[in-house]
Amino acid sequence: MTYYLLANPNSGAGKGARTLEILIPYLEKNNYDYRLFKTNAPGEEGDLVKQILELKVAEDHLVIIGGDGTISLVINELPEEEAFSYIPSGSGNDFARSLNLILDPIESFEAARSGMNHEIFIMNYQSKGLNGYALNNIGIGLDAAIVQAANEGKLKQFLNKLKLGSFSYILTALHVLITKKAFPALIEIENQQISLEKTFLMTFTKHPYFGGGVKISPEASNQNADIHLVEYSKHSLFRTFSLIPTVLRGTHLKHPLFLHRVNPDFSVELAESQPVQIDGEIHHLAAADRLSISTEKRMIIY
Incomplete structure (x- = not known):
């Protein structure tokens, strides 16, 4: 399994970058196979989603790292049948709060790695x-x-x-x-x-x-x-x-x-x-x- 990380380093006034600084060494230490896709400018999430979907196979895992704006932009490009995980790294984190998601980057990743599918509704x-x-x-x-x-x-x-x-x-x-x-x-x-x-x-x-x-x-x-x-x-x-x-x-x-x-x-x-x-x-x-x-x-x- 490969973990496809779609990350916005600028989310939460740099909280996204700090999340990556914690998470990437942990993934490498534990020999998790991953590929990192980072936004360099606002609005690049959609293009990164398309790149990931061209490479990703069924058993791979998409993990979104960013704030409410980041995950919203990703969802607007993600096919309805494509499941995802989310590591909150924003300033408000209202979506994460609504699902009681873990904020700690490593704990959040482990919860996603061993987690279950949960059905949610969006507008x-x-x-x-x-x-x-x-x-x-x-x-x-x-x-x-x-x-x-x-x-x-x-x-x-x-x-x-x-x-x-x-x-x-x-x-x-x-x-x-x-x-x-x-x-x-x-x-x-x-x-x-x-x-x-x-x-x-x-x-x-x-x-x-x-x-x-x-x-x-x-x-x-x-x-x-x-x-x-x-x-x-x-x-x-x-x-x-x-x-x-x-x-x-x-x-x-x-x-x-x-x-x-x-x-x-x-x-x-x-x-x-x-x-x-x-x-x-x-x-x-x-x-x-x-x-x-x-x-x-x-x-x-x-």
């Missing part, structure tokens, strides 16, 4: 301008604005160096909460339409976590087919800030100002273009471009 999204797969969340509006500001700002880089990367999302959110404008949206669930005039936060999620451990929907699970929608319309700044502690505690869905729906399929249409974050990567959804979201099965070994 498949389709519109005229967007299509692909998401492991974690699809967020429109505030959600996307927070991710965009956090990824582009120097604060995340600084906090990552202090191993406090998840706090960048919280601190950035405080600023975006003040400046982000509401927008109209139409949601369709099983032929039922929900018209929203002042949408502020709209997140579709496959597991509880967002932004490095915040429980946006505590009961969500990637081990069933259900997608959880969490929506919050814009209210006064005082009211919004008063609800932040409930979000951090994961009790916000008990509050009547939050819309929470659970279903295997959703569609959403906007009256105006909005930023969209898909597993932490920023895109844009154009006005009147209906976005349909459903689920598909995948297999992970751990």
